[in-house]
Amino acid sequence: MKEFELIAHLTKSLPTNENVVVGAGDDCAVLDLGIREKLVLFKTDAVVEGIHFTRETPPEKIGHKALARCLSDIAAMAGTPTAALVTIALPKDFDAEFVRKIYTGLNALAERHGVAIVGGETTTNPERILISIALLGTVPRRKQILRGGASVGDAIFVTGELGGSLADKHLSFEPRLAEARWLAEHFHLHALMDLSDGLAGDLRHILNASKVGAEILKSAVPVSRAAKVRAKENSAAKPAFVAALTDGEDFELLFTIASKEAVKLLDACKKQFPKLKLSCIGKIVAGDGILIRDKYGAHKFNGHGYVHFT
Amino acid sequence: MKEFELIAHLTKSLPTNENVVVGAGDDCAVLDLGIREKLVLFKTDAVVEGIHFTRETPPEKIGHKALARCLSDIAAMAGTPTAALVTIALPKDFDAEFVRKIYTGLNALAERHGVAIVGGETTTNPERILISIALLGTVPRRKQILRGGASVGDAIFVTGELGGSLADKHLSFEPRLAEARWLAEHFHLHALMDLSDGLAGDLRHILNASKVGAEILKSAVPVSRAAKVRAKENSAAKPAFVAALTDGEDFELLFTIASKEAVKLLDACKKQFPKLKLSCIGKIVAGDGILIRDKYGAHKFNGHGYVHFT
Numbered sequence: 112m113k114e115f116e117l118i119a120h121l122t123k124s125l126p127t128n129e130n131v132v133v134g135a136g137d138d139c140a141v142l143d144l145g146i147r148e149k150l151v152l153f154k155t156d157a158v159v160e161g162i163h164f165t166r167e168t169p170p171e172k173i174g175h176k177a178l179a180r181c182l183s184d185i186a187a188m189a190g191t192p193t194a195a196l197v198t199i200a201l202p203k204d205f206d207a208e209f210v211r212k213i214y215t216g217l218n219a220l221a222e223r224h225g226v227a228i229v230g231g232e233t234t235t236n237p238e239r240i241l242i243s244i245a246l247l248g249t250v251p252r253r254k255q256i257l258r259g260g261a262s263v264g265d266a267i268f269v270t271g272e273l274g275g276s277l278a279d280k281h282l283s284f285e286p287r288l289a290e291a292r293w294l295a296e297h298f299h300l301h302a303l304m305d306l307s308d309g310l311a312g313d314l315r316h317i318l319n320a321s322k323v324g325a326e327i328l329k330s331a332v333p334v335s336r337a338a339k340v341r342a343k344e345n346s347a348a349k350p351a352f353v354a355a356l357t358d359g360e361d362f363e364l365l366f367t368i369a370s371k372e373a374v375k376l377l378d379a380c381k382k383q384f385p386k387l388k389l390s391c392i393g394k395i396v397a398g399d400g401i402l403i404r405d406k407y408g409a410h411k412f413n414g415h416g417y418v419h420f421t
Numbered sequence: 422m423k424e425f426e427l428i429a430h431l432t433k434s435l436p437t438n439e440n441v442v443v444g445a446g447d448d449c450a451v452l453d454l455g456i457r458e459k460l461v462l463f464k465t466d467a468v469v470e471g472i473h474f475t476r477e478t479p480p481e482k483i484g485h486k487a488l489a490r491c492l493s494d495i496a497a498m499a500g501t502p503t504a505a506l507v508t509i510a511l512p513k514d515f516d517a518e519f520v521r522k523i524y525t526g527l528n529a530l531a532e533r534h535g536v537a538i539v540g541g542e543t544t545t546n547p548e549r550i551l552i553s554i555a556l557l558g559t560v561p562r563r564k565q566i567l568r569g570g571a572s573v574g575d576a577i578f579v580t581g582e583l584g585g586s587l588a589d590k591h592l593s594f595e596p597r598l599a600e601a602r603w604l605a606e607h608f609h610l611h612a613l614m615d616l617s618d619g620l621a622g623d624l625r626h627i628l629n630a631s632k633v634g635a636e637i638l639k640s641a642v643p644v645s646r647a648a649k650v651r652a653k654e655n656s657a658a659k660p661a662f663v664a665a666l667t668d669g670e671d672f673e674l675l676f677t678i679a680s681k682e683a684v685k686l687l688d689a690c691k692k693q694f695p696k697l698k699l700s701c702i703g704k705i706v707a708g709d710g711i712l713i714r715d716k717y718g719a720h721k722f723n724g725h726g727y728v729h730f731t
Contacts, residue, residue: 114543117517121524125538126531130503133539142504144559146455155506155555184489193440194452196465198553207427214431221436229443229450232468233424238548243508245465245555249454255536298650 129380138187138304150255152190152248156181160239170209171216172207177242178217182224182286183362187305188344189295190250194227196285198243200236254295259320265301265367265395267325271388273310273361274354275337281360291364293383298376300368306361311401311412315366324398329405335389367395443620447567448497448614449461454485462500466491468601470549480519481591485525487552491674492596497615500560504537508553510546564605566613569630575611575677575705577635581698583620583671584664585647591670601674603693604671608686610678621711621722623675634708639715643700677705
């Protein structure tokens with residue numbers, strides 16, 4: 112908790128200026144630099160050896176993951192990424208071929224999404240590789256979607272399937288940039304973010320910012336195959352549904368929209384992205400926190416952890 | 422050299438797009454995001470414990486240095502900084518008060534230069550503190566000054582005094598933002614950069630990018646008091662003049678301008694910045710590399726190291 116307390120303290124009194132539309136606390140910072148129809152999105156994200164990947168991780172996937180995480184934050188604002196800087200801190204005995212392959216994975220993802228890599232630096236970190244990506248993007252004015260806009264009665268949606276990302280998805284996911292832009296262009300989303308800390312923790316960010324609560328229908332939460340396999344094969348693992356609520360690094364989209372739009376959205380999205388799983392998992396309610404509704408009733412879900420459902 | 426070779430390889434084939442005006446290789450990347458009269462500057466820079474500072478460095482100065490280095494790169498493009506993101510990687514046992522003081526130093530510098538701190542992140546780096554700053558700025562269109570514009574006959578100028586920065590200046594220097602903007606507004610500078618690797622090494626970046634050579638007048642190079650004291654007190658230290666040529670982290674401005682403008686520039690600058698030392702240290706010549714002229718003649722200065730003057 113020390114880290115959260117520190118961040119809360121540090122972000123209380125940061126220097127600001129007239130260019131800042133959204134400062135610390137959302138998926139990206141939002142800046143007004145005087146572009147007629149657009150605002151600028153600005154984001155950094157770091158991955159560290161031993162925490163986000165290991166020496167055994169294929170280096171192409173390390174590069175992919177480093178950039179993909181940052182791109183997912185641009186998707187979380189329904190934005191378009193423009194250019195990135197890559198900071199790579201390396202032990203002195205680094206293997207140049209390993210580093211080249213990191214760039215191979217990173218560059219391939221950048222090319223697919225039209226992102227220019229405009230420099231960066233290499234520096235020394237004696238004990239482990241650390242990669243920090245700085246990313247610039249844009250979003251049409253009045254189209255940027257923050258975390259604080261959810262209203263009572265909204266339907267809550269997620270893309271894809273949740274949980275078990277550590278099996279492989281955290282290294283190979285494709286950020287939902289096209290999906291987020293299309294959703295924001297065609298529907299009036301109230302709140303939007305990407306799932307990095309797990310559905311329960313991230314949904315709580317929207318609830319706190321919007322001063323509302325949520326009721327989640329247990330049977331509607333899309334649980335990934337990876338989470339189910341893990342729960343089945345390992346009796347000590349979390350139950351699959353709990354994994355879907357609390358595992359990190361899903362990098363799916365979580366958003367809310369007026370419930371009268373929900374069916375139209377499901378239909379239109381099916382046509383536009385036939386392969387995309389899109390699930391309405393519950394609704395925004397008055398109050399605070401998360402209620403899970405199953406066949407036995409509704410139960411408060413506390414913290415990021417698990418409470419037993421009886 | 423492995424690092425330089427790696428960078429040369431990596432920067433050869435980076436993804437690009439129509440927004441890129443200047444990619445990897447200058448002080449900042451330059452992007453055209455469609456702002457009517459401005460281009461966007463984009464830069465990252467990292468400092469690492471044990472390399473750029475130690476646990477004994479006053480934390481306020483660590484924060485100051487981390488941001489100041491990056492601001493100096495915006496100065497090197499005659500730009501104006503707008504907003505920064507701060508990534509701080511910390512050992513698990515970090516001292517929250519130490520980190521708060523890092524921010525105190527960083528925020529104070531940001532406030533002085535009108536820079537908004539719009540977020541960032543804390544992450545884990547178990548063995549040492551690493552701080553990476555991502556910075557956005559702007560520069561008027563057609564006013565950005567690169568490294569490749571030096572012409573034969575240009576006068577070469579530096580601000581301040583050189584060498585001996587490790588005594589204290591590397592932790593406390595004020596980036597030359599106002600000076601660089603004023604120079605670019607009032608004079609047609611041909612090439613401009615900030616001194617981070619030492620005069621000889623950095624001048625060579627301008628020479629290589631401009632395909633020219635330089636002749637430096639030994640007696641005109643402004644040698645810092647810190648470099649002189651160090652050379653005097655420690656017989657094993659570099660001679661002070663060599664320190665001025667090869668010590669890193671001066672963070673002064675190095676620029677070239679048509680020689681017929683040189684006297685006018687010295688006069689006007691004296692009026693605008695009465696306390697600023699500005700020195701004309703030599704001229705751009707045909708050929709390549711650096712010649713040092715002293716009372717014995719002109720001698721080629723090879724590499725970043727020292728050649729004995731007889």
